[in-house]
Amino acid sequence: MRAIVVKGGDSARLALDSLVAGDARALLLVVDSSVQSVQGEMVPAGTRALVDCVRTSLPGLDAVLARLLAGHILVEGDWSRALDAALLRPDVVAVTRAGDRFGGRSAWRIGADESAGVTQSALDEAREKAEQAKETAATARTALDGARAAERSAREREELAREANRSNAISLENATASLSRIDGEIIERAEEKRVLEEGAVTQRGALSEEHARIAEIEASLPELETAERDAAELLALRTAQRSELEAGEAAVAALRRDSEVASAAIEERRTGLERRLVAVEERLAKDPEAKALAESRRAALALRASDFAHVGIRLAERTSLIDVALERLRGEHHRRSERANEAGSRLGDLRRERVEAERSLTVVREQVGRLEVEDAETRMRLETLVERIRADFDCEPSATLDVEAPVAPEGSTLAGRGRDLDRELRIMGPINPLALEEYDALQERHDFLQQQLEDVKSSRRELQRVIKAVDQEIISVFEKAFDDVQGNFTDLFTTLFPGGSGRIFLTDPSNLLETGIEIEARPSGKNTKRLSLLSGGERSLTALAFLFAVFRSRPSPFYLLDEVEAALDDVNLHRFLDLVREFRDEAQLLIVTHQRRTMEAGDCMFGVSMPPGGSTKVVSQRMRGEIVLQ
DSSP states (O other): OOEEEEEHHHHHHHHHHHHHHTTOOOEEEEEOTTOOOOOGGGSOTTEEEGGGGOOOOSTTHHHHHHHHTTTEEEESSOHHHHHHHHHHOTTSEEEOTTSOEEOSSSOOBSSOOHHHHHHHHHHHHHHHHHHHHHHHHHHHHHHHHHHHHHHHHHHHHHHHHHHHHHHHHHHHHHHHHHHHHHHHHHHHHHHHHHHHHHHHHHHHHHHHHHHHHHHHHHHHHHHHHHHHHHHHHHHHHHHHHHHHHHHHHHHHHHHHHHHHHHHHHHHHHHHHHHHHHHHHHHHHHHOHHHHHHHHHHHHHHHHHHHHHHHHHHHHHHHHHHHHHHHHHHHHHHHHHHHHHHHHHHHHHHHHHHHHHHHHHHHHHHHHHHHHHHHHHHHHHHHHHHHHHHHHHHOSOGGGGGSSOOOOOOTTOOHHHHHHHHHHHHHHHOOOOTTHHHHHHHHHHHHHHHHHHHHHHHHHHHHHHHHHHHHHHHHHHHHHHHHHHHHHHHHHHHHHHSTTOEEEEEESOTTOTTTOOEEEEEEOTTOOOOOGGGSOHHHHHHHHHHHHHHHHHHSOOSEEEEESTTTTOOHHHHHHHHHHHHHHTTTSEEEEEOOOHHHHHHSSEEEEEEOOTTSOOEEEEEETTSOEEEO
16 A cells, blocks of 8 residues: 545544554555645746646545645756756745756755656556556447347246246146036036936926916916015105104104204393393493483383293293104104114015016916927928938938948948048039039140230241341441441541541450441541540540431431530631531531531521510521511
């Protein structure tokens, strides 16, 4: 351990105790924020405080660096400037980037310390190891990502496999349960069939009894319905009477509540009047006249109080009468409720008896329905067998009774032989009775298509002969035209390029139908033959030479040229105009141009003009005549 950074004396004491206990050695740096770096006014001009050149990312080390590097300055330059700064300020230590150190109480030094070199090499080695560690970490991170991805994929596959396993297990359990259930159902159906067959006779015997019981129930049904209606009417009457009693009870209760409210109000008013009386007597004791007036009002109030007392007595008597009537009504209500409950119980018993009778009737009807369905199914199976005998064996069912049973092969039964024959019929598949007709139709279609195919083949052979003849004609015409154009191109090129030479040739003379045409042009004074190496005007003249060679080889009454001389200079333009004059005796040339000399070489010139405020007009002029407006 090189150094330990602590904060405060207590932390330093604990660190020292730990070092002594562990028999270890290290530098102890105590963080003290009171020590600062060299102040700006203490730093000589052209230098920097060394603490400003050091940065730390750990919290709390700024104070340690400030204390360690206090009084140190960095001098930009060589050792002589550092020495001048140290002599100018003996209280500071001047250092350079080369490792020179001057000033202070320690010895001065030129160059870096050997330990610094060792530290630098260690630092370089550490940096190299750090880079290697970063690369290793990146590789490990990549491998980790791949491993994680593989792990996720494996987990997903494992989860899918587990899910598939669970699904298969569930499917297996369901299939096993279904198989067990089906086996149980088969056994149950067989048992039910046996029981039904055994109980069919019993059911048929009991059917008559049930019919008799149904008739008895139906006979007693009107009586039960009449009793139910009477009970319903009685219940409605008791309900109406109960409603009336409840309404009367509610009215009496409301009247009693009103009486109690009025009594409470009177009592409250009396209490208030007594309080006011006491207050008034106190005031009257101070005022005799008001007291006399109050005495008269008191007499009147006493008279009203006696009236209220009589009213209260009558109200109490009326309340007692109401309570007696209420008790009587409650007793009557209780008696009627008991009679209504008895009628309801009787009605419930009658309803339950009716429900039981209806349930029994439903069960009997279901049994009769099942027997009828079984009878219908039996008749249907019998009819199906009869129809099958008639369709498959072409005979009546009565005739099969006299037919002897076929002899089954040894070791098998007639049922097994029948199953074997059915299996062979299924292997053969269904028989198409219209197969012969379909075969005849398809054969006719095949013959027609074969005839059409022969016609197509003969047409193809004829077409190939025509194509061959056309190819021969094309080759002949092209060969003659190429020979003519080749000779005319050589002559015209010599005319346009005096002293030069040019020719056209075929890229594949052995295949005239697919061959290409190359042009070689060598103007006078040049050794190049490729068109791409010529100037723009030379390429234009070469193209014109080829074009006019075609014109001369296969002449036409007139030719239309659109600004073909736009890229020609004066010399080449003069040669082009000579070529035009040479062709003007053979055909009519229509040239669209902006060149004045080309216009002067023509016999007639046409232009488009638009006067100010007017519309466009075509103007024609003969070069040796008057202007004509059209």
